[in-house]
Structures are given as C-alpha cells and as structure tokens.
Amino acid sequence: MSRTLLAFHAHPDDESSKGAGTVSRYASEGVRCVLVTATGGEAGDVLNPAMDRPEIVSNLKATREAELALAAEIQGYDEVILLGYRDSGMPDSDDNADPRAFCNQDRDDVLETLVTIVRRVKPDVMLGYDAHEFYPHPDHLRVHEMSALVFDAAGDPSRFPNVGEPWQIKKLYAPMIFTKTRITTIHEAMIERTGSSPYERWMSMMDERAGPGRDVSRINVKGFVEQSRDALRAHRTQIDPAGHWFQVPTELIEEIYPWEDFEMLESRVGWSSDEEDLFDGIE
Numbered sequence: 001m002s003r004t005l006l007a008f009h010a011h012p013d014d015e016s017s018k019g020a021g022t023v024s025r026y027a028s029e030g031v032r033c034v035l036v037t038a039t040g041g042e043a044g045d046v047l048n049p050a051m052d053r054p055e056i057v058s059n060l061k062a063t064r065e066a067e068l069a070l071a072a073e074i075q076g077y078d079e080v081i082l083l084g085y086r087d088s089g090m091p092d093s094d095d096n097a098d099p100r101a102f103c104n105q106d107r108d109d110v111l112e113t114l115v116t117i118v119r120r121v122k123p124d125v126m127l128g129y130d131a132h133e134f135y136p137h138p139d140h141l142r143v144h145e146m147s148a149l150v151f152d153a154a155g156d157p158s159r160f161p162n163v164g165e166p167w168q169i170k171k172l173y174a175p176m177i178f179t180k181t182r183i184t185t186i187h188e189a190m191i192e193r194t195g196s197s198p199y200e201r202w203m204s205m206m207d208e209r210a211g212p213g214r215d216v217s218r219i220n221v222k223g224f225v226e227q228s229r230d231a232l233r234a235h236r237t238q239i240d241p242a243g244h245w246f247q248v249p250t251e252l253i254e255e256i257y258p259w260e261d262f263e264m265l266e267s268r269v270g271w272s273s274d275e276e277d278l279f280d281g282i283e
C-alpha cells in the first residue's frame with residue numbers, strides 16, 4: 001500500500017522543529033513525504049552568532065532556501081514545494097505591511113494553489129498547524145487557517161473544478177512541540193539527573209497546551225531523534241548549535257519521552273487516542 005504524507009509549514013526550519021522525527025521515520029518506512037513551505041523566511045533574524053555575517057544577512061532568502069533543501073534531504077522528503085510568498089514578519093513591522101507577504105495574499109488565491117498541489121500529490125495525511133496560541137506569528141496563523149480550508153476544499157468537486165480531480169485528505173494533524181506532558185517529563189528528568197533544565201522558563205507557559213479536551217496522538221520516534229536534530233542544525237542561520245534545543249541529550253529524550261505529539265484536527269476515517277500511527281484507519 002502506498003501512503004503519502006504532506007507537511008505544510010510556514011518558514012524554512014519549521015519542518016525541522018515540528019514533527020521532524022515522525023517524517024524521518026515515515027520516510028524510512030517508504031511513505032512518500034512532500035513538504036510545502038509557504039515563505040522564504042526572509043524576515044527572520046540570524047539567530048546563530050557564528051553565522052551573523054554581512055554576506056549571509058544580505059542574502060538570507062537564498063541561504064535559507066539552501067538550508068531548507070539540506071534539512072529536507074536529511075529527513076528523507078521526496079519533494080519540496082516552495083510557495084514563494086514573503087515572510088510576513090511580526091505584526092506592525094515593515095515586513096508585515098509588504099504586499100508580497102503571505103499574510104497579505106488573497107485567501108482564495110492561496111487556496112487554489114494549495115488545492116492544485118493536493119490534487120496532484122494526493123496525500124492521505126496532512127500536517128498543518130493548530131491555532132498556534134503559543135507562537136502567534138502571522139504566517140503560522142495563516143498556515144493554520146489555510147490547512148483547515150484546503151482539507152475541506154480539495155475534496156469538494158464544486159470548488160476549483162479546473163485544477164484537477166477532487167482528492168479528499170483523510171486526516172489533518174498539527175505537530176505540537178511544547179506539550180505540557182512532554183516538556184514536564186523531560187524537564188523533571190533533566191533536573192533529577194543534571195540539576196538544571198533548559199525548560200525552566202517554559203514551565204509557566206505550558207498550561208493550556210495539550211491539556212484535556214485536545215485529541216492528541218503520540219508517535220514513537222525512537223531512533224529518529226538525532227536525524228531530526230541534524231535537520232534542525234542544517235538551518236545554520238536560525239539554530240545555534242549551543243542553544244536550548246540541544247541541551248537535552250538525544251539518549252535522554254529517547255529514554256524518557258521517545259514520542260512526538262500531534263493534535264488531530266480533522267479525520268474522515270475516525271480517530272482513537274491510543275492510535276500509534278497517523279495513517280490508522282486509512283485503507
């Protein structure tokens with residue numbers, strides 16, 4: 001049975017910080033994995049001091065495109081589709097007012113582009129974003145909104161009849177990295193074993209994430225955590241290899257919490273909280 005996963009992300013690096021272990025695992029199992037990235041990430045800051053050099057800052061779009069290509073290759077993506085919109089930056093910034101910004105595009109135009117892609121790629125499972133209250137970047141909010149719209153529109157014969165045969169995606173999930181259970185579990189293990197934890201400052205912000213009332217599936221990524229971290233490190237301008245992302249040893253993660261969490265946003269084939277595979281229920 002051939003299976004296809006389509007991951008829709010806002011910026012280069014999001015595909016490596018959200019659900020990358022799961023994509024790496026599925027790619028290794030022969031699932032066809034396709035990445036759609038909305039923007040070039042050109043409004044991002046250079047967050048790795050070693051890369052904060054004029055020649056890199058002045059050409060950030062091209063640099064981030066190359067980083068994305070490498071990160072996608074590391075995870076085993078079969079295809080990378082760049083929508084080519086401009087990074088919307090944060091509210092009230094010049095980037096946010098730019099007419100090329102993703103957040104300033106007509107929703108129907110973007111939807112037609114996404115529907116065209118879905119009808120060609122025919123994904124069984126799509127990764128999009130949840131409401132993103134934890135990090136309300138305009139591009140992330142727009143990915144949240146558009147992923148719900150394309151889930152409904154791609155399979156609807158009355159929508160965009162000229163861009164391919166209708167294709168119904170079966171399930172839509174949002175990768176959740178800062179779930180309370182995950183961060184608390186790793187935080188407590190780090191305190192117990194090393195006396196300190198990089199998640200100290202996150203603990204007060206965790207409350208509403210993945211609490212009761214959310215449908216969360218846990219996917220085992222044991223053996224794929226290091227691969228996902230290599231993908232994240234490929235984003236050299238965005239990720240400081242000495243930063244908080246890497247302070248928890250891979251072995252500890254794989255021992256204590258070898259899962260990635262996904263919120264189930266939509267399913268046409270049912271869902272159960274004990275599923276261990278995002279493709280569960282799909283013929």
Ligand SMILES: [Zn+2]
Nearest residue numbers: 010011014140
């Ligand atoms: Zn992002």
